[in-house]
Amino acid sequence: MLNRNAEALFWIGRYIERAENHARLIDVHYHIQQEADFQEEGHKWSRLIDALGVRSEYRQQFETFSEQDVLSFITLDLGNPNSLFSCVHHARNNLRTLRQHLPSELWDIVNSFNLWLGERSVADIMRGPHQFYRHVKERTAMFLGAEQSVMVRGNEWHFIESGRFLERAENTTRILQSVTASCKDKDINAMYTQLQAVLKSVSGYQAFRRYYADAVSPESILEFLIGSAQFPRSICFSFHKLGEHLAALELDASDKGSGYERVIRQAGRIQAELDYMEKEEMSGDMVDHVLQALVQSCERLGKTMEGAFFRREGISA
Numbered sequence: 001m002l003n004r005n006a007e008a009l010f011w012i013g014r015y016i017e018r019a020e021n022h023a024r025l026i027d028v029h030y031h032i033q034q035e036a037d038f039q040e041e042g043h044k045w046s047r048l049i050d051a052l053g054v055r056s057e058y059r060q061q062f063e064t065f066s067e068q069d070v071l072s073f074i075t076l077d078l079g080n081p082n083s084l085f086s087c088v089h090h091a092r093n094n095l096r097t098l099r100q101h102l103p104s105e106l107w108d109i110v111n112s113f114n115l116w117l118g119e120r121s122v123a124d125i126m127r128g129p130h131q132f133y134r135h136v137k138e139r140t141a142m143f144l145g146a147e148q149s150v151m152v153r154g155n156e157w158h159f160i161e162s163g164r165f166l167e168r169a170e171n172t173t174r175i176l177q178s179v180t181a182s183c184k185d186k187d188i189n190a191m192y193t194q195l196q197a198v199l200k201s202v203s204g205y206q207a208f209r210r211y212y213a214d215a216v217s218p219e220s221i222l223e224f225l226i227g228s229a230q231f232p233r234s235i236c237f238s239f240h241k242l243g244e245h246l247a248a249l250e251l252d253a254s255d256k257g258s259g260y261e262r263v264i265r266q267a268g269r270i271q272a273e274l275d276y277m278e279k280e281e282m283s284g285d286m287v288d289h290v291l292q293a294l295v296q297s298c299e300r301l302g303k304t305m306e307g308a309f310f311r312r313e314g315i316s317a
Helices: 003-029 035-039 041-051 055-059 067-075 084-096 104-118 122-127 129-150 155-182 188-201 205-212 218-227 235-248 258-275 286-309
Strands: none
Touching: 003 041, 003 067, 003 084, 003 129, 003 155, 003 188, 003 286, 041 055, 041 067, 041 155, 067 084, 067 122, 084 104, 104 129, 122 129, 155 188, 155 218, 155 235, 155 286, 188 205, 188 218, 205 218, 218 235, 218 286, 235 258, 258 286
């Protein structure tokens, strides 16, 4: 497989996963209400911008944080490389270069998704935010369903899945980091409210309650989202799946050099650290250091994969 094709596949997985993650977070954000939201409306929307890590980019275009401006920027603005539309648009462009290698269903789903978003306006979102973002989630689910159902389990599939799970791990880590940072010096109820919203954004509330019953606390939510080996959107689960897909790549002997071995080593080290992490490390002040280390690990692993698998002139984010 050409390195450029491998990178395109990897980023298709990342972009589709990123679009779904953003839609989930935005949708649930409507249900988060804190006292500060009623005192200052902009606080609610600036918190969403911070959760997605795009404050500096937003500030280049807007002076205040209004609902309409924020939703337009993070959903439909092609000038924002992390907007929902940008993610789907980039995934579509990457898919277009690989149409002869992938099932036609994948192209049909992403192309129609891109066309649909291109016809939407912020007024469409404002008329029914929950319905709009539910529709986005349904379209990403269609892509995942087709990918899981019809793709041959070869390198193409493993590269898409590797991108998807690295993106999922990094996204969950950054959202938790944003929550713990925003709740500094606030009472425990503020953190609990936001972490409960994160649980709902990853459709993990019912699964969490099944494991923890009535023992609901910020510490137990953090433990579940970081260290659960059974929940598909936890950081631990994502890294284990990423490791499986990296190990399953069928490469020529010439490609299995020091770069590939380094990728496997780094992924394995992260898995081991998550597997043997103490409960105390996922609570209190220690969790900030854990999350920062995980963000750095995601970035480092992504760069190592780029050096091992992709050409320098290939497609990137």
